[in-house]
Amino acid sequence: MSFVRHVKLRVPSGTARPGPAIGQALGPLGINMAEFCKQFNERSESMYEKGVPLRVLLSAFTDRSFKFDVRSPSTSHLILKCAGMEKGPAAPNLEAPSGYITPEAVYEIARIKQTDKMMTHLPLEGIARSIVGTAVSCGVQVREFEDIPNNAESDEDDD
Numbered sequence: 001m002s003f004v005r006h007v008k009l010r011v012p013s014g015t016a017r018p019g020p021a022i023g024q025a026l027g028p029l030g031i032n033m034a035e036f037c038k039q040f041n042e043r044s045e046s047m048y049e050k051g052v053p054l055r056v057l058l059s060a061f062t063d064r065s066f067k068f069d070v071r072s073p074s075t076s077h078l079i080l081k082c083a084g085m086e087k088g089p090a091a092p093n094l095e096a097p098s099g100y101i102t103p104e105a106v107y108e109i110a111r112i113k114q115t116d117k118m119m120t121h122l123p124l125e126g127i128a129r130s131i132v133g134t135a136v137s138c139g140v141q142v143r144e145f146e147d148i149p150n151n152a153e154s155d156e157d158d159d
Contacts, residue, residue: 079140
């Protein structure tokens with residue numbers, strides 16, 4: 001049983017099915033797609049809600065066995081979800097951002113990302129700075145809740 005290669009996949013949590021997307025990656029390696037989907041769904045159901053696209057690093061071996069590591073969702077997916085957006089703009093505009101998130105949301109995303117094996121050694125502040133940079137490229141601006149234009153007006157109306 002020697003190592004063949006690593007395969008990177010993006011699979012929706014809890015809903016993986018043998019199909020063309022997974023088949024094209026695992027078929028040439030001789031890995032049983034149904035077995036992978038079954039194991040992945042069992043492992044990912046308890047981690048995230050169904051349908052969240054998770055990154056998977058699969059290691060294939062010569063005896064057609066495999067092991068895989070489920071990683072956190074992409075940073076851009078988490079940012080857009082916090083901002084309440086389906087997808088980011090085609091061309092991000094710094095003067096007129098498409099959405100807003102708070103520094104607290106950035107901190108929570110950084111905590112999620114820090115659980116990945118390749119990020120455990122990085123300080124939380126460094127991961128948070130990286131998330132802010134990704135947010136800018138997604139057309140999302142990081143602001144305090146009171147500074148968000150729509151929320152400032154709605155808070156004054158409640159009084």
